[in-house]
Amino acid sequence: MTADGYSPTPAPRPRGAWRAPMAAGPLAATVTVPGSKSLTNRELILAALADGPSTLTSPLHSDDSARMVEALRALGVGIESVSGDGPFGDDLVVTPTWPFTGGSTVDSGQAGTVMRFAAPLGGFAKGDVTLTAHESALHRPMGAMIKTLRDVGVDIDDGGHWALPFTVRGHGHVRGGEVSIDASASSQFVSGLLLAAPRFDVGLHLHHVGERLPSIPHIDMTVESLAHRGVHVERPAPDEWIVPAGAIRGKDVAIEPDLSNAAPFLAAAMIAGGSVGVTGWPAHSTQPGHMLADILSVMGARTARRGGVLTVSAGSGIQGVDLDLSAAGELTPTIFALAAFADAPTTLYGIGHIRGHETDRIAALIGNLRALGGEAEELEDGIRIVPRPLHGGVWRAHHDHRLATTGAMIGLAVPGVEVDDIGTTAKTMPQFPELWAGMLAGVGVDAGAMQAS
Secondary structure (H helix, E strand, C coil), X not given: CCCCCCCCCCCCCCCCCEECCCCCCCEEEEECCCECHHHHHHHHHHHHHCCCCEEEECCCCCHHHHHHHHHHHHXXXXXXXXXXXXXXXXXXXXXXXXXXXXXXXXXXXXXXXXXXXXXXXXXXXXXEEEEECCHHHCCCCCHHHHHHHHHCCCCEECCCCCCCCEEEEEECCCCCEEEEECCCCCCHHHHHHHHHHHHXXXXXXXXXXXXXXXXHHHHHHHHHHHHHCCCCCEEEECCEEEECCCCCCCCEEECCECHHHHHXXXXXXXXXXXXXXXXXXXXXXXXXXXXXXXXXXXXXXXXXXXXXXXXEECCCCCCCCXXXXXXXXXXXXXXXXXXXXXXXXXXXXXXXXXXXXXXXXXXXXXXXXXXCCCEEXXXXXXXXXXXXXXXXXXXXXXCCHHHXXXXXHHHCCXXXXXXXXXXXXXXXCCCHXXXXXXXXXXXXXXXXXXXXX
8 A cells, every 4th residue: 555545456356266146036236336447547547647636536446447556656647545425435636747757667467458558658758668467468469559659759669579568768758640550459549549649749640540440439438538628639530530739637537337347237137037227327428338228128128217327127038139249349248148048049240359358258258158058159250149058167257357247147047157266357346246246135235345345
């Protein structure tokens, strides 16, 4: 724990095997989930680049957000923990510094947002900044980002590997200009460049030149976050962005709940029956999870939003569908679990890029389902799931938080499902096991007690 009371690493969570609890009957629960990882890490970056202090209200406190805090502190940014009203931890006050401090190492852990968003910041440092990651994440795509950063004037020594680890030779500024990138592997490449672009000497004119651009809502989230801080991003074409050089305003920002992390809870009602509500659901959001109400309705659920609570209730069954998830690939594991219990086969497509996430999610989902007696096949750009009777067994998390929560969903209706490492959910939601148990009990969970545990 640092002098200001901020613990850069969340309290240890239970590791190892976890028997997924079955639902004893229809659910009747209301759940509050922690803040959005995507928004927390974007706002941390923008606050670090701003022209004055910012306060982030109800930010996420998890492995990924802790890695971002550690990265920014290594660059000399002041981050102080202060008491707030959120149920999942303190607020954060961010005090920027300029230029950033060199002679440091940024360990991204397993956080894609850290490795992609922090890489441009190294160019603003006075001195070398080494970026690395957990050994399980060194495979994650970075080559396109390295090339484009070099094109805008960032000096990078990657030893010719086009991957982590690498060293940024910071010169205290980044030129910027007009460049192209193939962001087919991750929209985070685009977001990382856009977030830093106002601080480039001449701004940025960015073109995406790949065959596809996944997770467009995450880019929209980046553009909206910049706009809230006074930076107007022009978009002359769907694959083109122009960011002027200029100030990023210091600002107090409230972080929305993580809607994608809410997905397993909402979808649980469709597997177990009954209904589950998630509080704090915004009327408008750029989070891909905001698409859940429509997706779950198409698959047979009844949905309603009242008083800021989105409630999902089971319908007459789960319907097999053909679904394009290119805009919301992170929802694939949740939809996959539903498809395993559907009344007909389901095809999920537009998700080839999730092979490069924390693990190859397509292969991992298929392998896990087959191990329990299910049937699924890999497609060039997706998965086809054919419902079959399932039996118990080990569900492997593969160091992937969304794989772990998928195993919990399968276990709602299949006895004897054991997730081999539920602790991996701490990447974005350390409280998952307690929240899941509370949902099944139909009671609220004392978030303060969870924080202290």
